[in-house]
Amino acid sequence: MITATALTKRYGQKTAVNDITFSVRPGQVTGFLGPNGAGKSTTMRMIVGLDRPSAGTVTVGGKPYAEHRAPLHEVGALLDAKAVHTGRTAENHLLAMAATHGIGKRRVREVIELTGLESVARKRVGGFSLGMGQRLGIAAAMLGDPSTLILDEPVNGLDPEGVLWVRQFVRHLASEGRTVFLSSHLMSEMAQTADHLIVLGRGEIIADAPVADIIDGGTRPRVRVRSPHASQLAELLAAPEVAVLRSEQGLLEVTGVDAAGIGDLAAQHGLAIHELTPQNASLEEAYMALTADAVEYRTEAVR
Ligand SMILES: Nc1ncnc2c1ncn2[C@@H]1O[C@H](COP(=O)(O)OP(=O)(O)OP(=O)(O)O)[C@@H](O)[C@H]1O
Numbered sequence: 001m002i003t004a005t006a007l008t009k010r011y012g013q014k015t016a017v018n019d020i021t022f023s024v025r026p027g028q029v030t031g032f033l034g035p036n037g038a039g040k041s042t043t044m045r046m047i048v049g050l051d052r053p054s055a056g057t058v059t060v061g062g063k064p065y066a067e068h069r070a071p072l073h074e075v076g077a078l079l080d081a082k083a084v085h086t087g088r089t090a091e092n093h094l095l096a097m098a099a100t101h102g103i104g105k106r107r108v109r110e111v112i113e114l115t116g117l118e119s120v121a122r123k124r125v126g127g128f129s130l131g132m133g134q135r136l137g138i139a140a141a142m143l144g145d146p147s148t149l150i151l152d153e154p155v156n157g158l159d160p161e162g163v164l165w166v167r168q169f170v171r172h173l174a175s176e177g178r179t180v181f182l183s184s185h186l187m188s189e190m191a192q193t194a195d196h197l198i199v200l201g202r203g204e205i206i207a208d209a210p211v212a213d214i215i216d217g218g219t220r221p222r223v224r225v226r227s228p229h230a231s232q233l234a235e236l237l238a239a240p241e242v243a244v245l246r247s248e249q250g251l252l253e254v255t256g257v258d259a260a261g262i263g264d265l266a267a268q269h270g271l272a273i274h275e276l277t278p279q280n281a282s283l284e285e286a287y288m289a290l291t292a293d294a295v296e297y298r299t300e301a302v303r
Helices: 040-047 090-100 105-114 130-142 160-175 187-193 211-218 230-237 259-268 283-291
Strands: 002-011 014-024 029-033 055-060 075-078 148-152 179-183 196-201 204-210 222-226 243-248 251-255 275-279
Touching: 002 040, 014 040, 014 055, 014 196, 014 204, 029 040, 029 160, 029 187, 040 055, 040 075, 040 148, 040 179, 075 130, 090 105, 090 130, 105 130, 130 148, 130 160, 148 160, 160 179, 160 187, 187 211, 187 283, 196 211, 196 283, 204 211, 204 283, 211 283, 222 230, 222 259, 230 243, 230 251, 230 259, 259 275
Parallel strands: 029 179, 029 196, 075 148, 148 179
Antiparallel strands: 002 014, 002 055, 196 204, 222 251, 222 275, 243 251
């Protein structure tokens, strides 16, 4: 369990994290989202004691990170996967880390197996692919068999197989009752991996809710309608609460009426319909709507 209370971090004039209060609960995967510069990494660094809060507190398992006698058993973190001594082999890197924390060789072998690094364990980390580096970072985070895992962008740059592996791995960790807190910019991945989301914008919390609630709350259901009478149908659908978008000849994207309503209306007027598909709301859309006011660098639409 991670508990942040009125947590604030200022760098000179810049307030990176502004008075945020949240909990990350055990037994589920909590995603941490937000535009670039929103304060995610700063928050994660404060959780593991790498940055000191300017105000407020953050605890893991009831205590600030630094007050745990064996912090690696409490929290495992992957914050910068590239921050590994490149001349060492993966195994030696893990053995060195284990030794400084009183962790035995057996656990090193276990985490190597757990993260699928057996075949490359004796190779130098300098020659590792990004995916292998991420696995090694996760192996290091797992060394102390911690009850809380904090992973900053664990799927960054991974191929689809690596992404799937991370997803299954973190879901498994949560199912064991651990607290899993991870950040990512990949919305579709987050939608499949996380149970709960905390969304940050300009250092403040803009959403803290189950994934399903965020998706439902941020988007209105849409229906895709294909008809040779699209124009006529669009006129019939016109109402203050209805939005009809014409993206191409014969195709309408309708919000404000469900598929049954559209189908019935078309039938009443004898209009043929060739397609009537309710569109699934996506986390990406909900996220864009939520963070529209919080992005530092807005891009113009590509024309
Ligand atoms: N050491 C520092 N000194 C000064 N400003 C900093 C420092 N670290 C972070 N910042 C600023 O604090 C803000 C939050 O940065 P942070 O890296 O936490 O954001 P983030 O949400 O992790 O972004 P990204 O998605 O780009 O990784 C940014 O405006 C950043 O420039």
